[in-house]
Amino acid sequence: MTKNKKISRSLSYFAYRLKSEPFPKWINVEHRGLRWKTPILNPKVIKQILHSLKKNREDYLSTLPIEILIDRLNQVALNWLDPKDPFREKALQILPQTTGCSRQVIEEGLNLAFREVQSRCLKACIKDLHPLPKPKLSCFIFAGIIPTPMLFDIFMGLVLRSAVIAKSPSREPFFPILLAKSIHAVDPRLASCIATFWWPGGKWKIEKTIFKEVDLIHIYGGNDAIQEIKSQIPSGKTSLSFGHKISFSLIGKNERLREKAKTLARHVAYDVSLYDQQGCVSPHVIYLEKGSLQPVEWAEELALAMKKISIKFPPARISLGEASKIHQIRGQYHFRKKALCLSSHPSPDWTVIYEENSEFRPSCLNRVIFVRPLSRIEHLPKVLGKWKGFFQAMGYSSQTMKLHKIAKQLKIPFLLPIGKMQATSFKSHIEERLDILRIKRTAMGKNLTLHQN
Numbered sequence: 001m002t003k004n005k006k007i008s009r010s011l012s013y014f015a016y017r018l019k020s021e022p023f024p025k026w027i028n029v030e031h032r033g034l035r036w037k038t039p040i041l042n043p044k045v046i047k048q049i050l051h052s053l054k055k056n057r058e059d060y061l062s063t064l065p066i067e068i069l070i071d072r073l074n075q076v077a078l079n080w081l082d083p084k085d086p087f088r089e090k091a092l093q094i095l096p097q098t099t100g101c102s103r104q105v106i107e108e109g110l111n112l113a114f115r116e117v118q119s120r121c122l123k124a125c126i127k128d129l130h131p132l133p134k135p136k137l138s139c140f141i142f143a144g145i146i147p148t149p150m151l152f153d154i155f156m157g158l159v160l161r162s163a164v165i166a167k168s169p170s171r172e173p174f175f176p177i178l179l180a181k182s183i184h185a186v187d188p189r190l191a192s193c194i195a196t197f198w199w200p201g202g203k204w205k206i207e208k209t210i211f212k213e214v215d216l217i218h219i220y221g222g223n224d225a226i227q228e229i230k231s232q233i234p235s236g237k238t239s240l241s242f243g244h245k246i247s248f249s250l251i252g253k254n255e256r257l258r259e260k261a262k263t264l265a266r267h268v269a270y271d272v273s274l275y276d277q278q279g280c281v282s283p284h285v286i287y288l289e290k291g292s293l294q295p296v297e298w299a300e301e302l303a304l305a306m307k308k309i310s311i312k313f314p315p316a317r318i319s320l321g322e323a324s325k326i327h328q329i330r331g332q333y334h335f336r337k338k339a340l341c342l343s344s345h346p347s348p349d350w351t352v353i354y355e356e357n358s359e360f361r362p363s364c365l366n367r368v369i370f371v372r373p374l375s376r377i378e379h380l381p382k383v384l385g386k387w388k389g390f391f392q393a394m395g396y397s398s399q400t401m402k403l404h405k406i407a408k409q410l411k412i413p414f415l416l417p418i419g420k421m422q423a424t425s426f427k428s429h430i431e432e433r434l435d436i437l438r439i440k441r442t443a444m445g446k447n448l449t450l451h452q453n
Helices: 043-059 067-082 085-100 102-117 119-125 147-159 175-185 204-213 223-230 255-277 295-312 318-336 377-385 400-408 424-452
Strands: 013-015 024-031 034-039 137-141 163-166 194-197 216-220 239-244 246-251 283-289 337-342 350-355 368-374 391-394 415-419
Touching: 013 175, 013 400, 024 175, 034 085, 034 337, 043 137, 043 163, 043 204, 067 085, 067 102, 067 147, 067 163, 085 102, 085 175, 102 147, 102 255, 119 424, 137 147, 137 204, 147 163, 147 175, 147 424, 175 194, 216 223, 223 239, 239 424, 246 255, 255 283, 255 295, 255 368, 283 295, 295 350, 295 368, 318 337, 318 350, 368 377, 377 400, 391 400, 400 415
Parallel strands: 137 163, 137 216, 163 194, 216 239, 246 283, 246 391, 283 368, 350 368, 391 415
Antiparallel strands: 013 194, 024 034, 337 350
């Protein structure tokens, strides 16, 4: 039996100038072949940390000129984009182990994310940030394995001149800590406004202590977990929640599409393969509008593209249970009429399934993609009606006003070009939060009116 790889205690949390003495107890944690010790937090220590964050924010971040702040964050981004950067290299050593994704996939994801927080992007979003709340202290309860939302949230908090306390996700606890350490390497005083830890879920004494002191709370996770966390938040606090969502793509009718069939297949394969469909913007189904492409021929083209991209971006290491699900679904479609199943059999690396049925069904993930026909774009709201509110993004081959109308009907926050669905922008990250706040304020206004009546 192989021993679990030991992770340094220095990577178990980040809090500026906070030594191990405040933590009388540590617990052993094991995850996907890694083991490390993490401190057992208690309300007393949390209060000290929160007090320090607030003071450091008042002493430094609140008065730091925006030009200098963006310059410092830009330097952090440039460092992470440097192949020789020690924090990037450490992430590329650890994240493939914690997430299961290949090093090549993690590397591509980090490049996409940090390009979006360089100075040109941050400067372009300053006006967009104005309608957001102006918290002095923000809390982020992260979930999942994708670094992008963690990076965007922490940078967004700092640009809003808010100190940040973050709970690292249990499935990938190290990226927020590495990010905070990389900020410390550029500007220790800026890093003094950040604290990030991992602690087991359901430790309500910790959460309640934090929620009482912070101004803005972001919560990620499953719907049940989010509701449980929200029940611990005091009234009057601003909270934004982000549950699990899924995405799909649409290839609309266009006379020139047949010339682009191979390119579209390559772009779809990229969208599907990056993070192995673990992210909210990963497509589960590709709809082909009637008159766009020959469905069976294009499914074969997509299968070829999936095979090729699995060489450049190797698939994740998956469990026996996950592999079993893939083999089961392949078996089901091999025996269905008017269906085609193309795959890397016997390997579970990738699967393309075409069926003459427009019904939406989520993938079991790990590069299992469905191709389905659609008679007309206008039929999407009916086809996807019961999934309304569960979508994060719709990928498109050509953008039209119809798509904007459909996205609004189905409550889809992102319209993204096929081939760039994983390259979500810092701007769209902000816009999604503004939309959520608008919806919440509208609902509060209606409730107030009903109460007054």
